[in-house]
Amino acid sequence: MSNNKSFLIVNRKAPFGSAYAKEALDVGLIAAAFGQKLSLLFMDDGVYQLLKQQDPSDINQKNSSQTLPMLEMYDVKDIYVEAESLQARNLNAEDLLIPVEIIDKETTSELLEQQDILLNF
Amino acid sequence: MILHTVNKSPFQNNSLDSCLRVAHAECGILLIEDAVYAATEAQNGLLTEQVLSLHKLYALIPDLKARGLLERVKPGIELVDYDGFVALTEQFETVQSWY
Amino acid sequence: MKYSLAIYGAPYSSQAADTAFSFAEAAIARGHEIYRLFFYLDGVHNASNLATPPQDENDLPARWQELIKAQNIDAVVCIAAGLRRGVLDEVEQQRYEKNGNNLSEGFTLSGLGQLIDAGTNSDRLITFGA
Numbered sequence: 001m002s003n004n005k006s007f008l009i010v011n012r013k014a015p016f017g018s019a020y021a022k023e024a025l026d027v028g029l030i031a032a033a034f035g036q037k038l039s040l041l042f043m044d045d046g047v048y049q050l051l052k053q054q055d056p057s058d059i060n061q062k063n064s065s066q067t068l069p070m071l072e073m074y075d076v077k078d079i080y081v082e083a084e085s086l087q088a089r090n091l092n093a094e095d096l097l098i099p100v101e102i103i104d105k106e107t108t109s110e111l112l113e114q115q116d117i118l119l120n121f
Numbered sequence: 122m123i124l125h126t127v128n129k130s131p132f133q134n135n136s137l138d139s140c141l142r143v144a145h146a147e148c149g150i151l152l153i154e155d156a157v158y159a160a161t162e163a164q165n166g167l168l169t170e171q172v173l174s175l176h177k178l179y180a181l182i183p184d185l186k187a188r189g190l191l192e193r194v195k196p197g198i199e200l201v202d203y204d205g206f207v208a209l210t211e212q213f214e215t216v217q218s219w220y
Numbered sequence: 221m222k223y224s225l226a227i228y229g230a231p232y233s234s235q236a237a238d239t240a241f242s243f244a245e246a247a248i249a250r251g252h253e254i255y256r257l258f259f260y261l262d263g264v265h266n267a268s269n270l271a272t273p274p275q276d277e278n279d280l281p282a283r284w285q286e287l288i289k290a291q292n293i294d295a296v297v298c299i300a301a302g303l304r305r306g307v308l309d310e311v312e313q314q315r316y317e318k319n320g321n322n323l324s325e326g327f328t329l330s331g332l333g334q335l336i337d338a339g340t341n342s343d344r345l346i347t348f349g350a
Contacts, residue, residue, distance in 0.1 A: 005340055010217070012139070020349075023261050023301065030332040036340075044139050084142065108143045112217060113123055117339040119226070120218045120347045128235070128349070154235045183242070184235075203246035210344055211221065211250075220236070220349035 011046035024121035032074035039078035124213035128154035224338035229350035230265035
């Protein structure tokens, strides 16, 4: 199933308030497991998916953030976070659970344009 | 080049704002569903002259008509029907959806 | 060209599924092929054969069913998303000992691999979110 097309999953929603974050990550893990050329972009409220110390046990949900390190196990290393989204939320790289590349809006623009397949969540 | 589609009113959430932040020059931006409200005049509206000169803006006719907006569309925005929507996806290489 | 559509919105709750339907019809009218329809998140509700809207309202689940049959479209419902939200076929009904099943004829339950495959094998993959 693997081929040359590049997939980018765009995450823009906060975790827990809607199903988008969790179900996007499920797609990412499948794409990675199938050996696709995969990158992830987190912007807007999507950056909150990467925050440390998430504990949804009192809201009866699973902690999807705990599966984020699995991406690296599947060789998914291109994880991007849009700088302005982080700054607007008073966050920086130290607040995040996994290593990411922080990119400005121009680079984000180029990143989007380079992809063959855009999966938006 | 990407065709961006946005479906939320700019007063409801920041989808259009975020789209404009990272949209490449010369890309297409199609307003559908509640985003067609952005095609009308507003205080501090996002679709400024500068934005309209940088990107190709479109709005979906059935959604404008539903909302009583057909005669309120700002100049500089091209109106398309569903056939036109499909035609745009032929012309642009990928589609980025904002919601 | 080959198009695949990923639909995340339930009928009636938002316009997403309806927009996707109109797009699909227009794409077919322009001579394109729909490679796959992939229903994910709340979009799985488009595949329920229990939907019973009033007669004077748009019956979107029924229209999807007709379109899929007429055009022989591969309509996939993500099995995990479907189970979670109560969209089951007979096999899953038996497996989980539920008292009914509701997957409309013409739709199949399958995994997220089908979404990835749709991306790989289509010229255009478009997502319709709520």
